[in-house]
Amino acid sequence: MPANGPADTAPVITVSSLVKQFGRFAALRGVSAEFSGGKLYAVLGDNGAGKTTLLRTLAGLNQPTSGQVTILGASKFHDICRQVGYMAHPSLLYDEMSGMENLAYFARLYGIADGSRCAEVIRSVGLDPDLARPVGQYSQGMRQRMSLARALLNDPKILLLDEPFSNVDIHSATDMVRLLARTRDQGKTIFVVTHQAQLLAGAADEFIWMQAGQIVGRTHDLKPPEGTN
């Protein structure tokens, strides 16, 4: 069952021989791994290594061609979707609405009736909930923060983040890393797919190296495992 303390090492996510094909192209070529709770994982690899596909498959957005994903003991994503927060490369926000309006809408989807939750989560990412500007006029850094706020909205146990730091200035990015580390310390499991591994050098518990649709190594520091390029 779900891991609540950082010390708990039972796997919260188990992936076994996961294969995902898009037509003739295999994006994931047999990924098997276990991930324990309360950790911050950095998923690294070149373009086309399958990082985003792995994340989307964990988030139930891609159906695996074969193989299995088990999250918090459930094999159907729908059963545990409340426990998962997903942040994609695009913002997943409506450009024409303000941050607060966006979150208020998504809160309804999760059946969150408490109106203060949206303001709380916006504040937690360092933004002002009363900002009336539509999200379309935000800077990239603000948009990514708001996008993270959306992922955090339902207070998930597992956070799946795809390139949260892309095009974000270094100040905002370090801020976000600090927030992620804090969130991890509350017992959440966090996956960050990123090209900017050095940002997570101090914060990540483990680095997952992907290459050509497979996990080729797991390390505790930023040194690539043997036999990779």
Add this chain to the structure above:
Amino acid sequence: MPAPTAITRATLLKDLRLEWRSKDAINSMLFFSLLVVVVFSFSFDPSAEESRQIAGGLIWVAFLFAAVVALNQTWARELRNQVLDAYRVSPAPANSLFLAKALGNFIFVSVLEALMTPLFIAFYRLRAIGPAWQLLIVAMLGTWALVVNGTFFAAMSLRTRSREIMLPLLLFPISVPAILAMVQATTAILTGETGARFWIVLLVTYDLVFTTSCLLLFETVLNAE
């Protein structure tokens, strides 16, 4: 589980708010159907008595083309920034989304009809000889028939190449009976020659059958990848 109706309402209000801010759909629809009316008027004498015979067809063809513009907009809104994925990872049921979208389109197309009908009446000097109140029923049933299938096929064409072209290709053949019923009922009422009863019953059945089957199939289409 959040109540499905609450999600439908929230999504509908969100869509109306987005449309109110951008006015993309309604502006392009209005202008488009205005163009259709004007272009049609060049191909025959709109004030002639015979125009009453074809006005029913004309009105609905104009609305049909305009509706396609709106239908393509609905899902385009969800594709920008891939917001649809945010819906898909949430516990909200797929059918709530479908109903909200269909209702939203129904409202957009109804607004269009309400704005365009006076223009039609003025341009083509129409007046109904049959019972005019039936026109309202026909309009509502016919509009729902168009938007319920249209919303479904627009979602389906999201998953295809050149999706904006795909929508009419899928929608028009299946809408033939509904269009026929709308046109015939409208003409029957305008000319007062025959009753529109059969066509109204046909539209009701069509609406029921297709609303049910769209609701049954929508989740499959939404999650197809």
Add this chain to the structure above:
Amino acid sequence: MKKAFPILGILTAILLSYALYMALVVAPTEQTMGDVQRIFYYHVPSAWTAFILFTINFVASILYLAMRKPAADIVALVSAEVGVVFCTIVLVTGPIWARPVWGIWWTWDMRLTSTLVLWLIYVSYLMLRRFSASGQTPLLAAALAVLGALCVPFVYFSIWFLRTQHPQPVMGGGGSIDPRMLHVLLINWLAFSCFAFLVCWSRYRLGKLQREVEQAQALESLTQAPRSMR
């Protein structure tokens, strides 16, 4: 199974030639229309065959939605493709017959119109299959096939009412058919059905092979390092 195919092929060829002989030589010449009427032995069996194939498409699509078996999807695809071909034959032979008999190529008669709409529905089905990305085609196509099939009764009913409401000169049909003609018609229908089945079968095998090739290529991409691609 593989041996049955050529045997069935030969049988179908014999049956088709026999049916041709029956239609062109044995069947009596129609009194008013003359020899032109003989196209009727192609027109009507094609229509029946097309309807059967579209029914198969409907059933296979429902099966696919329920069980997600690739074989059901191939059957749905094949029956729609061959069905459209036969439906096209109907739409082409109709006017060829209508021109000398009615003096016009086309009339918006009930049967013509509804067959045309039917043809449109299934062409749009094939278009969807062509335009959607390979992974999702079966599901989307199955959903469309179900809606399309549900639409057919509405098409017939509405056009029937439209055309009975505005009566047109009575054309063709009516009266009883000569038993010898009926006999020839049924033989032709049998031959056409066998032919359709044969085409479907070989198309099904092709579809399966395609599927296997795709799978093999996918498998290959699983074992070899792929090109850099998202």
